[in-house]
Amino acid sequence: MDQVFKALADETRRRLLDRLHEHNGQTLGELCERIDMTRQSVTQHLALLEAANLVSTVRRGREKLHYLNPVPLHEMQERWIDKFERPRLSALGAVKRRAEEAMTDKPTFVYVTYIAGTPEKVWDALTDADLTAAYWGHSNVSDWRPGSRWEHVRTDGSGIADVVGTVTESDRPTRLVTTWAAPEDEADAARHSRVTFDIQPHGDIVRLTVTHEDLADEDERSDAASGWAAVLSNLKSLLETGSPLPEEPWSVPNR
Incomplete structure (x- = not known):
């Protein structure tokens, strides 16, 4: 869980998660188009997100597609939010559903x-x-x-x-x-x-x-x-x- 908090503490990594939330299953090139940063720097941030299990990857031919993985967020929800603020869980559920959306030519759901x-x-x-x-x-x-x-x-x-x-x-x-x-x-x-x-x-x-x-x-x-x-x-x-x-x-x- 420490890796998750460390990954979420950085604004750039949060922006990358936001990009995947908006459109799941993106390549490194697609993510770089919307982040004013070198490919090497974006790669390093993605590696930290993957190490924290917040991002998972799937190979599609020569492409490496990046997906927002909701599992650690769900664990945080169960540990700290479920007990205290159940009415807000529906909002988190909506975020999770959007994170799982994908284009028809890409994996629909990755867990x-x-x-x-x-x-x-x-x-x-x-x-x-x-x-x-x-x-x-x-x-x-x-x-x-x-x-x-x-x-x-x-x-x-x-x-x-x-x-x-x-x-x-x-x-x-x-x-x-x-x-x-x-x-x-x-x-x-x-x-x-x-x-x-x-x-x-x-x-x-x-x-x-x-x-x-x-x-x-x-x-x-x-x-x-x-x-x-x-x-x-x-x-x-x-x-x-x-x-x-x-x-x-x-x-x-x-x-």
Whole structure:
């Protein structure tokens, strides 16, 4: 948290976050156009923001796109604001939603979190049917080979899959890419979205980046933002404490 406060203390770094808030997913060149500073200086500021986990990056060919990561701000909100000023949380939520907006040719939603564990444990938590049932409320079922089908199956014994798709990349324990669709849209590729899980060791912990792209509209983007935040918070709790959160985070009403 000290790195977050140090990063936010500088006016230039706050301006860079403002630029990403206005238009998420910018290259270094795009950010430099609106900051009266050399590329080298902007690069140094971005490195500090990335070290504080306030900015995450995704490679798109030769481009490196920068995204505002709301996770540390959310942690600050929970620690110092949630207890005292709940009525103002709706305003913070609006900032977060704007930060997650992206152009249609760029990742729609990027979420970064750090988990105490190993890449293998995080991979298993994303792909093991019993583990996903424990923290997600659904079982992820597949052999997880490229080209295989996967299903997101309810745990109520009905056998109903609410999401289906195809495994397009599978490189245990570092990268998993899948398509997502409602069962009724499975035959229509134009209605599929795409989710990428990048799992990287970060010292003794793991950096998990979830990129959800090709979403249909603003409502679906909003659902993805709130859904991933809840699911990954529950996953983190399971791996770090042995138990999911005491109350399913997606069932907690907004106050």
